[in-house]
Amino acid sequence: MSDRSASSPCVLVTGGAGYIGSHVLHALTDAGIPAVTIDNLSTGRRRAVPGAVPLIEGDIGDASLLERTIREHRVDAVMHFAGSIVVPESVSNPLAYYRNNTVNSLTLLDTCVRLGVGNVVFSSTAAVYGSPERVPIDEETPTVPINPYGASKLMTERMLRDAGAAHGVRSVILRYFNVAGADPEGRTGQATPVATHLIKVACQALLGRRPALSIFGTDYPTPDGTCIRDYIHVSDLADAHVLALLHLRRGGESLVLNCGYGGGASVHEVVEALERVSGERVPATLAPRRPGDPPQLVAVADRIRERLGWVPKHDRLDDIVRSALVWERSLDHPAP
């Protein structure tokens, strides 16, 4: 055990080799906060993990591995990212989603309770709101998920709430809106080649790594007919996680917080931003609506600023798409 781990408590980050988890590991490392990560590398990459952070290759469904890691590293807090994230896959294979997102979260939470780890930061999603009638969406909006992915995450939220009442576990549940962009220093980014997220796919199309971007639906009840989303830069999201951890370590109360900027951009506006920052055309074709896409998802994002003192640094759409494009250029693998 290193001197540092002997002196200060450590945060266990599940899924730290993935897109968002790896940004958070960099943010923790930058802040001098010791961390350890467990990742089964199902979608994550070993090289996304900062060199200073021990990577334990394994599954969070393995209670004995969790227990050993928590004891050996003097873990006092968990940030829980590990999970399955593809919405259509959750529709075709729901039980796999309930297993990886809900059952494995239960194992993790149960282990935390048994070992007295009382601080949990959880990656939730705007998908818990389903297709709400009113936009923008505040945290009191009813949670009515419309797919197994959203339902599997909502169940973990519920477990955290109940474990809080019964066992005193305190949690910050972060409901992410549309996460995009990459580390401004180029240390990590979204690396899976089979991407479905708009900004990543648009970058791949611009670079000729896929034939074209399909714009799913131009007849929505929005000003330009395409869907509107609240895109949040992954580095601002990573900062929010560090603040959430510090809040819990100070003894702060459990919170549920939307993570977005409170503004929206349409699919057309995203494409225009990418063309503006690159000076190049995004090859795009108009396509039918993608099933299950709500017309607008925009957060009311005041609570996270008030409760955590979060101040975003990268909230211009141009900055988000520029960082995504710089990262995409740095990847050596072609898209499928």
Ligand SMILES: NC(=O)c1ccc[n+]([C@@H]2O[C@H](COP(=O)([O-])OP(=O)(O)OC[C@H]3O[C@@H](n4cnc5c(N)ncnc54)[C@H](O)[C@@H]3O)[C@@H](O)[C@H]2O)c1
């Ligand atoms: N990307 C988004 O836009 C978005 C939006 C809302 C919520 N989220 C949530 O954020 C979290 C991270 O998402 P991401 O985009 O970084 O995805 P990702 O696939 O890049 O990261 C997930 C990581 O977890 C690991 N993993 C998966 N199952 C595991 C298991 N059973 N044991 C150990 N490791 C496991 C994967 O190898 C990967 O490294 C997820 O919980 C997701 O639901 C993401």
Ligand SMILES: O=c1ccn([C@@H]2O[C@H](COP(=O)(O)OP(=O)(O)O[C@H]3O[C@H](CO)[C@@H](O)[C@H](O)[C@H]3O)[C@@H](O)[C@H]2O)c(=O)[nH]1
């Ligand atoms: O090739 C593409 C990909 C996407 N879109 C559109 O772009 C918008 C954004 O889509 P995408 O980037 O796939 O994100 P969402 O479907 O909005 O879902 C993300 O954002 C949600 C919160 O808002 C999270 O719950 C989900 O986990 C996360 O995947 C939607 O209108 C899509 O129809 C296209 O037109 N073409």
